[in-house]
Amino acid sequence: MTEAERTAAGSALTALVLDLFRLNNRMLTSGDKLVAGLGLTSARWHVLGTVAASERPQPVAWLARDMGANRQNVQRIVNDLEKEGLVAFAANPHHRRAQLVVLTEKGRDTQKAAMRLQAPWASGLADGLDVLEIETTHRVMKALLHKLEGSEDVGEEA
Incomplete structure (x- = not known):
């Protein structure tokens, strides 16, 4: 792309x-x-x-x-x-x-x-950062990790 x-x-x-x-x-x-x-x-x-x-x-x-x-x-x-x-x-x-x-x-x-x-x-490091924003960032990172790990599994089976 x-x-x-x-x-x-x-x-x-x-x-x-x-x-x-x-x-x-x-x-x-x-x-x-x-x-x-x-x-x-x-x-x-x-x-x-x-x-x-x-x-x-x-x-x-x-x-x-x-x-x-x-x-x-x-x-x-x-x-x-x-x-x-x-x-x-x-x-x-x-x-x-x-x-x-x-x-x-x-x-x-x-x-x-x-x-x-x-x-x-x-x-x-966390001082001055919003806890909810940190937690949202963590959820996004975990979602991306899950997608990448899923795509690796698919690639291994091919």
């Missing part, structure tokens, strides 16, 4: 996406600074948080799926976290080669410390 054929909603979405890319880069940089003293980066914090939020230990491929990330990148980060004693690998009763990733005590402590830093940081 050419620029002239883009709908008004398509143009608005394009502008939003470009700003989301910029916001993502700024959020990652800010997150890196926030947790640097804990020996984390935004990427490591994201993986650690995903492991912590999981209801049960999961293999790397499942963690990557939950994060919307590349399995190989998540595997590299998990390996780094394991070397630092933040996560460990456990036997997977359902798959011999796909070990489960579990938080260690050090990993739980580090994740909790990161979240203690995150709370005032997030509140400061």
